[in-house]
Amino acid sequence: MTAIKGAGHVWLDGKQVTNLAEHAAFKGTFQTIQELLARIDDEPVGYKDAKLGKYVHQAFSIPTTKEQLLEKRAAFEAWSIQSFGMMSRLSDYAYALITGYYIDREQFAQYDATFPRKIERYYEQLKSERRLLTTAIADPQIDRSKPLTERPEHALLHVVEETTDGIYVSGAKMIATGAPYVDDILVNTPYSKAEEQEKFANFFIVSTQSPGLEIICRKSHAAQDLALYPLASQFDEMDAVVVFNRVFIPNDRIFIRGNAEGVVKAHRHQQLNELAHYQTVIRLLTKLKFVAGVTTAVAESIRVTEFLNVQQKVGELYMQVDTIEALLHTSETNGFVQENGVFTPSAVQLQVARNLGTSYYSRAISILKEIGAGGFTQLPSTLIERFEDEALQKQLETYYVGAASSAKQKTALFRIGWELVGSELGSRHDLYERFYTGDPFRIQSLFFENYDKLPLDDYLDTFLTKIQQREELLL
Amino acid sequence: MTAIKGAGHVWLDGKQVTNLAEHAAFKGTFQTIQELLARIDDEPVGYKDAKLGKYVHQAFSIPTTKEQLLEKRAAFEAWSIQSFGMMSRLSDYAYALITGYYIDREQFAQYDATFPRKIERYYEQLKSERRLLTTAIADPQIDRSKPLTERPEHALLHVVEETTDGIYVSGAKMIATGAPYVDDILVNTPYSKAEEQEKFANFFIVSTQSPGLEIICRKSHAAQDLALYPLASQFDEMDAVVVFNRVFIPNDRIFIRGNAEGVVKAHRHQQLNELAHYQTVIRLLTKLKFVAGVTTAVAESIRVTEFLNVQQKVGELYMQVDTIEALLHTSETNGFVQENGVFTPSAVQLQVARNLGTSYYSRAISILKEIGAGGFTQLPSTLIERFEDEALQKQLETYYVGAASSAKQKTALFRIGWELVGSELGSRHDLYERFYTGDPFRIQSLFFENYDKLPLDDYLDTFLTKIQQREELLL
Amino acid sequence: MTAIKGAGHVWLDGKQVTNLAEHAAFKGTFQTIQELLARIDDEPVGYKDAKLGKYVHQAFSIPTTKEQLLEKRAAFEAWSIQSFGMMSRLSDYAYALITGYYIDREQFAQYDATFPRKIERYYEQLKSERRLLTTAIADPQIDRSKPLTERPEHALLHVVEETTDGIYVSGAKMIATGAPYVDDILVNTPYSKAEEQEKFANFFIVSTQSPGLEIICRKSHAAQDLALYPLASQFDEMDAVVVFNRVFIPNDRIFIRGNAEGVVKAHRHQQLNELAHYQTVIRLLTKLKFVAGVTTAVAESIRVTEFLNVQQKVGELYMQVDTIEALLHTSETNGFVQENGVFTPSAVQLQVARNLGTSYYSRAISILKEIGAGGFTQLPSTLIERFEDEALQKQLETYYVGAASSAKQKTALFRIGWELVGSELGSRHDLYERFYTGDPFRIQSLFFENYDKLPLDDYLDTFLTKIQQREELLL
């Protein structure tokens, strides 16, 4: 198996990182991704592609029956369990996106005649070469009170030169999660700007090896001791700003060129793409189960499980899990074969699950805080067995013991709890779950507008009609 | 079709009501129940009983397949839609309960050998005669800080005399919803009292015609003009305290006699009875859809639907509806054939739905308040067309007009809104949904204790094991 | 003492009410108001006006010291306690408003040169004659998505004819709380409409005896038995829509005529008028104390006060009371003598108290619901002593007894609880407290904009400066 190589120009702590795979801030996650990719060679994550004669990721399958959709679920679930739902933008999300574009490729020919041919080629390449891919859509937010069309040119990614072979672009994109690890980044600028539209309205995929493309990382949470920070040291997928300094994009990677309507439609396609949302909700469910499991174990370790208020709070976590599971399940059983022959999960339950997710995760973390409470701040700074004094070790083993667990088990558990509620990785996840779907206000507005209100209307009509009939009877 | 006759001794406003069916406080609900019973003669509410050769309520069917369960759902749904989810203790709930006891009748033979035979007979009678039935379990709550076993004798329903034909009982039961309308009341006293246990531990069904049985109604919300209070005038099912003053219970209606363990088990059976819970959640869903429909229409009538904060709030109502629907649906598709051959819906989703229901309804009503706001308090006190001044009518039609609806339509809609958020019937429903499942704290505690935590444990174990393996690798 | 006479054309249930003071829907509140007015003849409600040589309401005093402000508080408190905070728009609010205009009368001369002279005369008349006054500002809300300036002419109150003696106006105003009981209504239309501005931009006071002025009441909550509905039967202040059908307004009651800037300023003056806000917060505090007292008594009557979750909830009510009290107190002690020589309470604490009030009351009512729970729906429909069967009375006295109170006391208490949580009056108060300050979103926006952020900025600057200095030290 070929090793993943990551991006070209990665900046951390003001320095360019030269050997990513060996750097303390990246190597844990590199290893995790390597292990994940290895699982493609087997079910349930992979399936044997007839044409290629080898295993590819289930995210690329195009389901025509519910059973095939459920195979996809098994794959997404297996990957998310491997990282306990803590890696949100692994390439399975992007694979699902590209598969969605591939399925609907003919719809986009109207915006760019080359779209179908190019996406076919990219879909095959991605599938076959197991390239890693993430996305970068938003431009720098400098003054959010200004409409996008009033932004200065430099604030939007734009074309600075055109050649027969492609375009040169400059600008910046925020936030590209996972950028240091991937081969490619899908880039779009889905806004309508009044003038010189074609400068901005481009939808392309850029290689992370491209000259002029600089990846500016936030602080790494990963350079940690595995025993003390098992989550951060393995699962920090990194968020980054991508700076484009006259980056060349060859023609065959430009899917929509200079077409404002097209790039907006392509973005909406993403927003509504059920297969990508499907992956997202499966991952969310895994994460909520993980938090529920940790919280239960923490509560049991100090035996607060007998208190009514604790039971109520932990029970709320179980209700979160069962609710998201029911929405996911219903989305599957209400799925149907669309005109294009693809079996698609029902959209509304996935949207509800995503909306609930923006508040569920933060509530779950708050409950874990309330259960573990002061216990999280009295953990010794390292493993008890590392104390350079055996007599002291013995005493600490006595004082840190749990109701039904050894000091070692109990402190290991509280450490995971602390990573979730208190570490920088944990805090980043709280922010991520609140905001990754986009501006919650805008998302809820879309949900309201697109909701099929007809059944509710009919319902009310029945009632109003019935009352009127009664009234007439009484006259 | 035979008319329903209601209970014998019904007390309202300090007076005994002699002609229930004609009394302003009861006749609307009588008519509603009459209409509901008529629907048993047809699908989906009824099914043709092979032995009886006539239609009986679907609540009595004993499903052996998912399809049969779904027929039950269609029946419960049709009935609940007829009253817009506003009648919670119609006999379909009690029918489902009795059907549950009938299915598991042999389990109760250990507490009272006559149980199986008696419940069979009652089940057949109820089904065939379409008797109406409600339940009454709780005794007067005088001092809730005292455990039940420390209560004075008179505070618990108890046997005052025994004869060869049956028992005489005295005491009181709270709350018997629907009592004035029913033929029978299922009575239980599921507590363990240290002394003279057999006095209290009885599980029987009493006829509402029994001498000495007095039904003490709360204030009626029903004696209202249909046009102004369409909900209250048709759907007030009434709550009542039942006073037993040496009421005779014949042997064949005593299902468990003097057996503390038995009556507690019978009560728990009720708590956990999936078929009755199934009806409950179906009704809840209907009600939430109704509130969502009314709120949408109110918002559209004054066109506040363009404001983000309104979209967010109304969208939350849609999310409630889809969440409960998904839980119900998942309960069905996860249902299975039990050892006794009965296809039973999965319990955990029904419990989650019920728990969510205790806060969802009150939140839904709060949202309706926020959308209609001051509009609810400026409604004219009667229909505009009833104003004794035509010129004034014309003016009011101008001032009460909606964004896309006439003054008549808009005020009719706000009146229904006011009934939900402001009327005594509406307030009673808010209380009902919060508390009908029992003490929420106790319910949540049971939920926690019974929850299958094993999958979460396994989950966490996988993770901890994985970390340990990694750590060992690194050594 | 002269009897109050109320308004001229009052419409209830489609009929014009001819004898208000004797009508079941109004007489209870008439009596309450009569009693309140009588208290002006004494301290603390009244003070002896030097010029008039008789007692007038403290709301008219113009405080120049903190002590004088506190005399005002005593008066407002005494009045609000008399109605347990349940009457929100008694004339003391409007008296405070007019006193505010009177104090700042010279500021309004720029919009209408006659303002100072007219307001002086009205202030003196109001004070001396103890006229009753309410306000009516909002026009019918037909389509809230449309800006006010796009509304059709008939939707805004407007001048239809001008004479040398005054103007004739037509239109409608919503909501005039207390309208049936008052002598005068203060009317304003504080919007800027592009065309024919002078038609709309008028600020006047209209007599409720004016021909063409029709008061359209909402449903009355008052026609109730005092024993069963002590609050509603005494304190329903009524909300009404006021229809103007060519109503004549004489010149001396038109304070600002045809001046858009002036009427908007006059409205803002009201919004920010500390003396009126001061009365409002004092009344809110009384109401919160009342709910806290009722809830405590309900909890004690069934002795749930020993449960931790009950203690927590009732304790939250005490915290509401102490918080509002502290804000009010701080507003007083931070008060100061303004340029005009008037001692004014500090504004920001009153605004915070009002903002908190919009959620506190509804939360308080929710807590009362959770404490009384099912107890509210099992109350007998009338007093036990009214049951036409003495033996039954005796039994009910046994079953309705409390932990430390008789059945009579306990049911009386739960009845008041039900009025607060379940009656139409109670529901109207929940709506009132949520919305009376205006659109909460708009109010909060104003609060944010007007807030003095300078101290917070300075604070942050200190910190940033300190860090910078440290950094430089380290270089």
Next chain:
Amino acid sequence: MTAIKGAGHVWLDGKQVTNLAEHAAFKGTFQTIQELLARIDDEPVGYKDAKLGKYVHQAFSIPTTKEQLLEKRAAFEAWSIQSFGMMSRLSDYAYALITGYYIDREQFAQYDATFPRKIERYYEQLKSERRLLTTAIADPQIDRSKPLTERPEHALLHVVEETTDGIYVSGAKMIATGAPYVDDILVNTPYSKAEEQEKFANFFIVSTQSPGLEIICRKSHAAQDLALYPLASQFDEMDAVVVFNRVFIPNDRIFIRGNAEGVVKAHRHQQLNELAHYQTVIRLLTKLKFVAGVTTAVAESIRVTEFLNVQQKVGELYMQVDTIEALLHTSETNGFVQENGVFTPSAVQLQVARNLGTSYYSRAISILKEIGAGGFTQLPSTLIERFEDEALQKQLETYYVGAASSAKQKTALFRIGWELVGSELGSRHDLYERFYTGDPFRIQSLFFENYDKLPLDDYLDTFLTKIQQREELLL
């Protein structure tokens, strides 16, 4: 000025720290404390002690007038502003505690006759030598479902040997905040254990230099770059577990010996000690102002201040500040001279403020998260000026610029925001504010029980009496 030396045996990361003041994990906080102590030499933090002839901390003053109390406030405020409310257990808290014991010293003579004399001496020493002091009360929590009296002996700090000069104790105490920095720790074990009570029931002060006393630190959050983590690098006060391995306590530092009632009373004294609570609330207010200031600045930097939902949320922070300020202010103006001649702030407002604080801070942090949102996760990992590429620096300055601030200013601001919402120090503070008052359930229960409900009762009585009189009138 003498340098502070800190504790003797401090353990971090498994190693004993030998040179605390130079160790990366401690030196920033050492410097902060040093600066704070220096301020005692001046007003407002210090006052000139007549007897000693030198400046001592205002926490030691014994106020007899409101003015003297306000001098104390100025001192507490000045200290808390120096660390922006982020250091919660600086010695001013403990100084206030000891001053409380000193004031009420005669009350404790009944439990230990030596108490008054010893506390006098310690009070004078603490004041004069400016020793640093913290507290440690709770024993290891192994099984919280077990009452304290059922715990095994080793789980409670206990006497292992007695000599004529003092006692030897073994056990552990959690959590001693600030322990590595202080000279002394106040220790108490306020539980009633049935047997051998005198072993456990001791209240003493131990020197951190004592042989056998080991301070086990949690992970340090402080070893950070000042520019990137200005809060953590200066203000991590550290939390620690204190292990006692046969630690000798000399007689003159044992204040109550072997008296269960006495140690419980001493602990309650602490809980209710108004002077210490006063310091606590002043510090809370400083912290809330700091968060409000940072959030305002973050909102302005990306100009989201024009959005209604942002205004509402930031406005909520202002309301928190004004509410706590009003409670504090009212506590002062309602303060009074007690029998012992000491002017004491009113207790109830301080308790309300502390209770509100347990939810306010976590809500404030949540609002800051919602305002800064994704901005916190796209910060570059170091200062822009540290990037080893000038061209890239220039570009980043363009992309990270704010609406009205430079990239440098904006990123500096978001870094402070991230410390509050995302760093380990920030998470520790969220936990601290939620739980430092103790188990919130227990605290609220105490609040309920101690609350003076009489005024509410009187209030309700007035009302009930009034209704009764009315009813009688109507008969």
